[in-house]
Amino acid sequence: MKLGVFTVLFSDRNFEDMLAYVASKGIEAIELGTGGYPGDAHCKLDELLEDGEKQQAFLKQIDDAGLFISALSCHANPLHPQKDISGAADELLVKTMQLASKLKVPVVNTFSGCPGDHENALYPNWPVAAWPNDFQEVLAWQWEQKLIPYWKEKNALAESLGVKIGLELHGGFSVHTPATMLRLREACGPYIGANLDPSHMWWQGIDPVEAIKILGRENAIHHFHAKDTIIDQENTNRNGLTDMTDYSEMKDRAWYFRTVGFGHGQKTWADIVSTLRLYGYDYVVSIEHEDGLMSINEGFTKAVENLKPVMVKESVDEMWWV
Structure with missing residues (x-):
């Protein structure tokens, strides 16, 4: 397994400085x-897409x-009911x-999107209750008319291009x-899978393991x-886990993001990494930092320090002790 980072953290650094800094860690x-929510500070699509020489130079810088x-990663809402928003996200x-x-990168990460509740809606509608039955009708319409047709088409495109789509469960x-x-x-095909982020499991009450x-x-x-x-239990008792308190009001929120090791201990993270390996995931663990109590550099550095000891680097070829 490899330790990685989502470089949106370092959007204020130029490409060369970012590469040198993360490599040094x-x-x-x-x-x-x-593009989309992450921005494109280190990867300009239109500059690279039709220029093979720029692609090779880009890859060489990274390899060097x-x-x-x-x-x-292009996290956005390709199913937003406003066509200018969904159209840009789809493109x-x-x-x-x-x-x-073209770059031989195996995965593209994004969100599934969330539609409105009918064809003329202006805003997404995220049903989270099974009753009243209106919510069930909205949910069925969203899946049957929007989600499945859209992602079935994208699964076919992913297959033709030889890439996988990682949807962040958010x-x-x-x-x-x-x-x-x-x-x-x-419903759509195996080229669609998860970009699994345990932080979004915990606040929904799901054990990431x-x-x-x-x-x-x-x-x-x-x-991954x-x-x-x-989880702040006192605030959860008041607000519930679908808390709408602004992210900046951390003292009043039911939950908030932390850097790796500051919400759950090293044993939990060791269990996460070991279970990934047990179930066949032998790819990258990509650090994402959205901790409101630490600077980017401190939070990133601590995440690296907490993950390095639990990363599984060498797989067992055979069970020699059996």
């Missing part, structure tokens, strides 16, 4: 944003730093998949749990983010 892989690209996803194919989007991930994958088992049995983990979460 012992990072082996980089996940690059191509002792790194490789684990994924290209971004298609171009990112095309560039990933609240506010239609695919946010192992069950919704497997539902979409079953068990999520890895559920998805791993189906070979449905395409990429390393980010932590803390």
